[in-house]
Amino acid sequence: MNKTQPSNQEDQEIDLIQIFRKIGSFFQSVNTFLFNCIQFFVKNAVVILILLLLGVGLGFYLDETKKIYNHQITVTPNFGSTDYLYSKIDLIESKIQEGDTIFIKDVLGLKKPKEILKIKIKPVTDVYKFIENKKENFELIKLMAEDGDIKKVLEENLTSKNYKFHTITFQTKHIISEKSAIEPILFFLNESEYYSKIQKETVNNIQLKMIQNDTIIAQINGVLSGFSGAAKGTKSNNLVYYNENTQLNDIIKTKESLINEQGFLRVDLVGLNSIVKENSSILNIENNTSTNGKLKFILPILFLLSFIFIYLFVKYYKSQLKKSKLI
Structure with missing residues (x-):
């Protein structure tokens, strides 16, 4: 049992060492990648600057034209x-x-x-x-x-x-x-x-309707004037009778309805001239949707990404070509 414990401790120490080595290797890879990126941009600074300026200039031109x-x-x-x-x-x-x-x-x-x-x-x-x-x-x-x-x-x-x-x-x-x-x-x-014929007939019908409404309103006004004149020559108890008369109330409501209808018809005529x-x-x-008005930002990035892709492709091709010659 005593022999087993030291063995387990040694295994744990080995595992920890391997973990630390892997972590160190990962950070080393990240460090190498960052250095390569910096080196790439420094080495190709002139080309990258030209591409960015070209992209911005072309983007401004296209956005305006x-x-x-x-x-x-x-x-x-x-x-x-x-x-x-x-x-x-x-x-x-x-x-x-x-x-x-x-x-x-x-x-x-x-x-x-x-x-x-x-x-x-x-x-x-x-x-x-x-x-x-x-x-x-x-x-x-x-x-x-x-x-x-x-x-x-x-x-x-x-x-x-x-x-x-x-x-x-x-x-x-x-x-x-x-x-x-x-x-x-x-x-x-x-x-x-x-539809021009339909328009002509529709407008004509509305105008006829308005003329008829005006005639009916004038007739109602005449009836109301007659009631008013009759009421002035009667006693007060007859006046109460007229005010409570159902037919008179219906006439007043009809007049109000016709006046409202005339208003709606006049408004309708305004919109029926076409x-x-x-x-x-x-x-x-x-229009600023999609790429409209944004090419001044899109083209520089597109040119830069295209240059990086071409650079990586050429580098990969050369490395594979070198390997094929060694075989």
């Missing part, structure tokens, strides 16, 4: 023209991707057809506006949400196309003006013989 600008138009498709609007935008996008400059210049009306890069449209998700004064829309969302995620239901194609507002976004290579791009695009979107009505537009937002 290859800028991309985003533009947004918020529109309202009237007269049930939502599907028509989306199909028109899809047509423009397909022509852009095909490089059909004749269509973009002559049909769409953009004087510089190669300037536009892409275009798309998506709805402005506004569920409150969607269900406002429309009980059937609220019931529809409730029904659809029973079988799935409410957020998914609100954003899916079937629901989203029924929202009032939609945003058209497109990209160009240079700064644009409303006259050079927005007006031609909106003119193209509003060029529809069918098939696709422009609500607002934001132009020339510099």
Whole structure:
């Protein structure tokens, strides 16, 4: 038993020595690696400096000359023209991707057809506006949400196309003006013989409705004036009777309802002067997503990494070539 204890102690001492040796070897390897890195950068300092300066300079140049600008138009498709609007935008996008400059210049009306890069449209998700004064829309969302995620239901194609507002976004290579791009695009979107007829009849119907409402309001005013005149020549107990008369209250409520309707119809007419009505537009937002505007930082790093890779590849190739000659 006494012989076993010294043997175990010796084994433990050997294990500790090996561990310390491995730790020392690891730090030595790290030290060697750091020294080699420093030596590499010192030895190739001129080349590395040139590559960094070249990368920064080229990056600045490309960032300034290859800028991309985003533009947004918020529109309202009237007269049930939502599907028509989306199909028109899809047509423009397909022509852009095909490089059909004749269509973009002559049909769409953009004087510089190669300037536009892409275009798309998506709805402005506004569920409150969607269900406002429309009980059937609220019931529809409730029904659809029973079988799935409410957020998914609100954003899916079937629901989203029924929202009032939609945003058209497109990209160009240079700064644009409303006259050079927005007006031609909106003119193209509003060029529809069918929806122009629908627009004409819809506006005409609203105007007729407003004339009829004004006539009814005038008649109600006449009736109320008659009640007022009659009330002045009667005793107080008759006046109480008139105030409590159900028919008179109904007439007053009808007048109030018609006045409110007239207000809504006047507001509606403001937005019905176009098939696709422009609500607002934001132009020339510099696109800084992906590598846009960041090449001044990316290119120097890319050049440096490429140089290191080539250096290591050449070094590896030479070492393997030397080994092959010794065999």
